[in-house]
Structure formats: C-alpha cells, structure tokens
Amino acid sequence: MEFADYLPIWGKLTPQQQERIAQAIDYRQVTKGTFIHDSSADCLGLIMVRSGQLRTYILSDEGREITIERLIDHDVCLLSASCVMPDMQFNIMIEAEKDSALWSIPACLFKELMGQSLAAANFANSLMAGHFSHLMWLMEQIMWKSIDKRLAAFLVEECALEETTCLKITHERIANHLGTAREVVTRMLRYFQSDGLVKLTRGTIQVVDLPALERLQRQEKGPAA
C-alpha cells in the first residue's frame, strides 16, 4: 500500500477507515495533456500525486486561462473534491502537464472520513489553508507585480521543475499560465533576449542568465529597463 506514504494522516486513521480507503482508492497513470478534472462536470475526490506534474487552472467564458497551482509528487489536492466542501463554488480544471501517476480517494468517502475523524477534518483544514495561501500569493502577484516579474518568476519555476535551462514551451502556453495574451509574452521575451537573459529559438527558450531572472522576480516595482 504505497499510497499510505502519500497520505500524511494514514497512521491516524482506524484500521476500518484504512480498509475503506484501500478498497475505494483509485490509481491511474495518465499521459501528458490528459484532462483529469472539471469541477463543473464531476467531483473527483482527493488527489495524491505519485509522480509527474499536474496543473490546476481556471477558464473564463471566453476561453482565457490562468494557472492556479502546479502539483508534483507528494502534493495532495482538495480542489478536485470541491463537492466535499459545502461552501465551495467555483469551477477548477486539472490537466496533466507531464506523464503522471496519481491516486484519488472518492469525494463521498473523504467526506465521510471528515465527519468521523478529527485527523481527516484537520487535514482538510490544512489543505484548504495551503490552497488559500497560494491563491492569496497569486492574487498579490497579479495585483502588484508587473508582467515582466511574473514572467521571470515563471521561467525560474519552470527551470526548477524541468531541471534544465532549455525550456520547450510555446509562448501561447506561457500566456495561459500567466493569464495574459500571447503577444504580451512574446514582446517581453524579446525584451529579455535583448537584455541577455534568454535566447529564443523556434520552440525553445534557453535561459542564459538565471541569476538575473531570479533577481528580477524579486524586485518590487517598475520594469528592469
């Protein structure tokens, strides 16, 4: 039962509760690009990422996107179980950004556990607090940070996630992460290139000066130029 290592409260559950989970848990492997969850259509349950990388995002009526969170191994996500939380009203999507493996505990079972187990209820609390903090951070970025700093932060994060400074990602895709237009990303990347921060070739962005991008993302106001 490898999944037990991915569920921090496992040891605090009763043998009966553990047994219920072991019977109901779903394991699946998905390829990059797989659409995993749409909270307007279903309620998947609690997701635990074993490997790979997932992205939670929202979509406007006009098809614009913005990334909310990126989940890697050992991350647990409650946003895919929004039906568990009575006051949760929003529509979040989840897709696999890389080939991924994940477990999910059905929403109805997790809800039942929250009603029986203090550990489960408080685990949900800490997950929600984490989701909330992250969303607050994101909103501060959107409100107070200019797009050059947000793009710098995205490139730094992407280098860490991909473990390379040669990023294979389209400008369109970056725009969808940041909730902006492709043209804005292209313009800013060209400006980064002229400043010696990146080198652009067809289909790739080579990060040339990672420390400079790290400095840029931390700056508080005004563009670097």
Next chain:
Amino acid sequence: MEFADYLPIWGKLTPQQQERIAQAIDYRQVTKGTFIHDSSADCLGLIMVRSGQLRTYILSDEGREITIERLIDHDVCLLSASCVMPDMQFNIMIEAEKDSALWSIPACLFKELMGQSLAAANFANSLMAGHFSHLMWLMEQIMWKSIDKRLAAFLVEECALEETTCLKITHERIANHLGTAREVVTRMLRYFQSDGLVKLTRGTIQVVDLPALERLQRQEKGPAA
C-alpha cells in the same frame, strides 16, 4: 449569552467547551475607521460580527490596497486567526467600515477546539471553503472583468450595504477597494455620469440608474461604450 446565536456550532459543543468559550470570548465595540487586525503583528482569533461592517484587505509594500471581503452581522471570519492554520502565510488587515460590534474567540482556544471537536474542525473547513471561494471569485473578477464592470458591481453592492442610492464615499476609497488608482475611478465615474448612470457631486455619488449598473456588472466582455 447572545453570541451563541452567532456561532453556528454552539449546540454541537460540550458544556465544558461552551464554558471555555464563554469565559474567554472578547466583546468589543469599535468606531468607524478603527483598525482591528494586522496578521503580521498578531493573531486575533475567530471573529463574529454582531453589527456594523468590517473590511478585510491586503496592502502592497507600496501602500496599495485591495478589499478581499466585507463582513456584516452574523458573518464569521477565520482569516483573523491565521495562526490557527499551519499553512496560512499571508498578511491580511481588517478595519471597521462602520461603527461595529464584534466578538472574538482567541486563536489559541479555537485551535484547541479544532483539535477536540469534529464540529469545530469541520466548521473551520466550511469557513475556509467560503473564504477560498470568495477569493476565487475576486480573482476571476480581476482577471476577466474590465474595471467598468467591477466599478458597477462595487456601486451596486455599496447601495445594498448602505441601503441608499446616495453614496458618501471618496474616489480614493473606491480605488482602494478595487485595487486600482484614484484617477481610473474618477475617469470611469465621469463616463458613468455622461451615460446617465450616476450623478457626481462633491463627496457623494448619486446612483441614478441602478438597474443599468446591475446589467453592466453582469456583462461578460468589452466596455459598455
């Protein structure tokens, strides 16, 4: 013990837990403009609003503001007890927008209750889910709605809260709610005036055509003009 009516889980607590709350609860009346909470400095606890109106907001390093939530009577706020939640890292401010009366349950006591009582833990869950949903709604507004629609929505909300169409509020104050610049608000209000939606006089905004503002706030894309 009037506060019991304001704490939905009161009936689900043990007599001992009720007694602890009754002894520790703090009641205070504050005048409009009073600064109630700064989560970088303290951790007030769970707030229950008896009357009046509070505003939770965040502040950038440069002094810009944006309103997160507005709390009225019977609202309960967990953001003022962020120390209770291990993964909550952000700095939220709370001020009284009107003369207000509120109770607060000390953070340490509420944390203790969350560790003992399933009702308390799941109440915290539902509060967090509510705060999260609201923040998600706000982010969608900021991302996908243009400022004219957000201003229309703010004026509609303000008329409801104040129970009047004659609003005594400065353009600066509205800008702080919406996280924009005063000039942007002034320009948009003049445009609303030329369109017959409001009438501007010194220190007041008279809403002339509330139904039109309500229609405007619901529109999905593009300015009304």
